[in-house]
Amino acid sequence: MKFPLLLAPLVLVVPLAVPLALAAEPLPLSLQVSESIQGDTQRIVLAFSRPVTYEIEETKVRYTLRLREPLDRDSLRDLAFEAGPVRRVRLDRSSRGAEITFVLREPEPHITLLEQSEPFQLDLTIRGSAARKSVTPGETQDIPPGPDQEMPPETQPEPQEPPPPSLPDRLPKSSPGEVRNIVLDPGHGGSETGAVGASGLREKDLVLQIARRLRESLTSAGFRVLLTRDEDRGVDLMTRTAIANHAGADLFVSIHANASGSAAARGAETYYLSSGAPDAQAGSLAGRENGPAAPGPASHPSEEIQLVLWEMAQSAQLARASRLAEMIQSELNSLSGLQDRGVRQAPFRVLVGATMPSVLLEVGFLSNPDEAQSLAQPDYQDRLCAAVTAAIRRFAESIKREDKAELGSWDPSEAGR
Amino acid sequence: MTRRGIPATAHAGLATLMMLLLAACSDAPPPPEPAGTASSPVPPDAVPALPGEGEPPPNVQPVRLHFADEMDRLAPEMRDIDAGGTLADRLRRTVEALFAGPSGRLRRVIPPGTRLRALYLDPRGIVTLDLDATFARGLTEGSSDALLAVWSVVNTLAVSFAEVRQVKLLIEGEERRDLGGHLDLSRPLTADMSLLAGPGRP
Numbered sequence: 001m002k003f004p005l006l007l008a009p010l011v012l013v014v015p016l017a018v019p020l021a022l023a024a025e026p027l028p029l030s031l032q033v034s035e036s037i038q039g040d041t042q043r044i045v046l047a048f049s050r051p052v053t054y055e056i057e058e059t060k061v062r063y064t065l066r067l068r069e070p071l072d073r074d075s076l077r078d079l080a081f082e083a084g085p086v087r088r089v090r091l092d093r094s095s096r097g098a099e100i101t102f103v104l105r106e107p108e109p110h111i112t113l114l115e116q117s118e119p120f121q122l123d124l125t126i127r128g129s130a131a132r133k134s135v136t137p138g139e140t141q142d143i144p145p146g147p148d149q150e151m152p153p154e155t156q157p158e159p160q161e162p163p164p165p166s167l168p169d170r171l172p173k174s175s176p177g178e179v180r181n182i183v184l185d186p187g188h189g190g191s192e193t194g195a196v197g198a199s200g201l202r203e204k205d206l207v208l209q210i211a212r213r214l215r216e217s218l219t220s221a222g223f224r225v226l227l228t229r230d231e232d233r234g235v236d237l238m239t240r241t242a243i244a245n246h247a248g249a250d251l252f253v254s255i256h257a258n259a260s261g262s263a264a265a266r267g268a269e270t271y272y273l274s275s276g277a278p279d280a281q282a283g284s285l286a287g288r289e290n291g292p293a294a295p296g297p298a299s300h301p302s303e304e305i306q307l308v309l310w311e312m313a314q315s316a317q318l319a320r321a322s323r324l325a326e327m328i329q330s331e332l333n334s335l336s337g338l339q340d341r342g343v344r345q346a347p348f349r350v351l352v353g354a355t356m357p358s359v360l361l362e363v364g365f366l367s368n369p370d371e372a373q374s375l376a377q378p379d380y381q382d383r384l385c386a387a388v389t390a391a392i393r394r395f396a397e398s399i400k401r402e403d404k405a406e407l408g409s410w411d412p413s414e415a416g417r
Numbered sequence: 418m419t420r421r422g423i424p425a426t427a428h429a430g431l432a433t434l435m436m437l438l439l440a441a442c443s444d445a446p447p448p449p450e451p452a453g454t455a456s457s458p459v460p461p462d463a464v465p466a467l468p469g470e471g472e473p474p475p476n477v478q479p480v481r482l483h484f485a486d487e488m489d490r491l492a493p494e495m496r497d498i499d500a501g502g503t504l505a506d507r508l509r510r511t512v513e514a515l516f517a518g519p520s521g522r523l524r525r526v527i528p529p530g531t532r533l534r535a536l537y538l539d540p541r542g543i544v545t546l547d548l549d550a551t552f553a554r555g556l557t558e559g560s561s562d563a564l565l566a567v568w569s570v571v572n573t574l575a576v577s578f579a580e581v582r583q584v585k586l587l588i589e590g591e592e593r594r595d596l597g598g599h600l601d602l603s604r605p606l607t608a609d610m611s612l613l614a615g616p617g618r619p
């Protein structure tokens with residue numbers, strides 16, 4: 001599982017600071033709720049900081065998940081939705097722990113709950129009456145299975161009846177310290193055209209072409225690759241990272257093309273998430289860190305240490321994303337004619353919630369006529385993809401080396417216990 | 418060329434803001450009232466004083482308004498604003514000057530017609546600006562546009578006012594998580610100097 005593996009090297013780094021007993025105590029439980037809607041079908045993903053047991057209680061107008069342990073204070077935020085079968089999600093303390101209540105807009109919609117581990121998520125698909133009438137098998141398939149997406153039987157998700165829409169594939173699990181599964185995310189799609197160049201070149205088409213080429217190039221380099229979309233269709237921003245999380249990705253690369261009001265602006269840029277952004281797990285910690293010192297769970301000394309470890313795990317993730325971004329950018333710079341605009345941090349929505357190192361690549365400016373022309377050329381796209389593949393290989397090797405160096409003779413199965 | 422990021426010492430989220438707002442409704446500390454709207458009935462002195470406030474102000478205060486150069490980097494243009502009134506007054510004047518556009522060779526990055534609906538101060542140096550829908554509507558699909566527009570505001574306030582540590586943007590009173598189809602503005606933002614042209618940058 002991803003989280004303990006990530007923590008493991010950190011625990012080794014700071015053995016003196018961590019009492020052994022700590023490993024047995026659970027971390028505070030935080031929750032991030034994300035919602036997306038397509039027609040009358042709502043998808044709500046409850047991303048927990050770690051596995052948790054729960055019970056379901058259903059009435060005509062409510063669907064409640066009862067947790068046997070409390071959520072951290074910062075997770076207790078209600079959400080309201082303007083459309084869809086779920087009107088509201090209410091997060092409450094209860095006598096036994098916490099309750100997550102879906103207040104339904106219409107009685108008895110069709111609800112499918114899918115439990116995912118690594119990371120632990122409850123993925124709920126709620127279909128309203130309109131959606132139940134219109135859903136036809138086949139149109140719900142998000143990613144057509146390709147040769148690089150074969151799933152060995154042991155990683156098959158439990159068969160669900162009926163299959164929820166937009167359920168992404170999974171990649172075979174990578175071994176510890178291995179960076180092998182890459183999810184590529186061609187930006188925009190469908191009605192979202194993205195930027196449009198002077199020549200009429202559309203961002204959504206260009207990035208799909210590049211993503212397909214990059215898949216080819218990465219696959220021949222031995223990586224397993226999944227695309228968040230392999231056709232001209234819109235995918236919700238939250239769903240894109242959810243696909244990567246669900247697929248067991250080791251890396252997430254979102255591919256975009258830029259545009260500016262200035263025709264002179266040019267060059268590629270690589271972004272990773274700014275540390276102040278609401279990362280899936282970092283959010284609750286940030287709140288605590290800056291909130292008023294209050295008596296509560298966080299004031300317990302051992303929990304403070306856990307929070308420190310939690311933050312270290314998060315910053316380790318960000319540090320890896322930063323390293324990947326540097327490597328990609330340096331390869332792109334060595335491409336002739338491509339100007340360095342550098343590595344930057346920004347709160348890109350599509351990177352929020354990814355549980356693996358994630359970067360966003362702006363391949364160049366469509367608003368610059370010269371650059372738009374280069375970007376449209378197949379051989380330029382090939383060179384671009386070769387550069388990104390070389391960077392990802394370097395990154396994978398660096399992680400492997402690091403993992404070996406840090407683990408030494410230590411047994412990885414002890415990680416996170 | 419590369420930036421490791423300004424240390425995020427304080428990324429207090431909406432929760433904190435809401436706590437402050439809630440506290441303001443029920444409790445003794447002065448509320449962080451909207452201080453910038455023309456229609457606001459709140460007297461200027463209702464705005465909580467920030468550190469550094471209170472000295473007799475000079476007549477004008479120089480501020481650095483951030484616009485874009487032809488290579489899509491942020492570049493400052495010096496401007497003097499009336500130094501009278503409260504910090505909130507000066508912040509509002511600065512934002513309005515920024516929205517009015519550059520006077521020199523730089524390019525405006527804030528969509529024309531963008532209006533500041535309200536301005537809120539937080540005693541720890543977080544300024545929340547509530548902008549009207551023109552801001553979001555006027556941005557094109559390039560992420561560069563949205564980044565420049567957002568950080569022209571953040572950098573302008575954070576660089577011009579020592580009291581400002583972070584800036585949070587609301588659109589029509591609401592948090593946006595997909596500005597220009599890309600940016601998550603649900604958290605306060607810190608100045609990003611890597612967006613400026615400078616030594617060692619292309």
